[in-house]
Structure formats: structure tokens, C-alpha cells
Amino acid sequence: MQIIYSPKFEREYKRLPVKIKQLAEKKEKLFRVNPFDPKLKTHKLSGRLREFWAFSVDYQHRIVFEFATKNLVYFHAVGTHDVYK
Secondary structure, three states: OEEEEOHHHHHHHHHOOHHHHHHHHHHHHHHHHOOOOHHHOOEEOOHHHOOOEEEEOOOOOEEEEEEEEOOEEEEEEEEOHHHHO
């Protein structure tokens, strides 16, 4: 699976604590194998973000993404629940 990181995602990712970055990398590996692995808690968003999906990095942090095709995904945002705002 190919993942394209948006400039916004890259900026937000750089600001994350090292511990969260390491966990996010582990979760991304899981995501590449199976985007709907139960450990990720992948879910469809609603409201103005209804075109997007999100998965959990930890209890507080999420990655917001979009399926472009079966094998192409765009990562748009990463952070706490504030990424939904």
C-alpha cells in the first residue's frame, strides 16, 4: 500500500513527542498490512469530515486519512482529537 503524506500531516507529525512518533510508526506498519486491524480502531468520520477515516495511534492521538484507491491512501492529519476541528 502506498501512503502519501500531506504537508499538513508532515508538519503535525514533526511536532509530536518522540514516544508518539514511535508508536505511530508501529501503527502505520499494521495499517499497511490491514487498514481495518482491530488494534487500529479504524472508523469513518462524520459531519464535515465524512469523506475521511481515522485510526488510533494511542488513546489520545489519531491519524486522519482518505482512501484514494484500494492501494493508495492519503494521510491528512495527525494529533489529538483536535485534528477533527
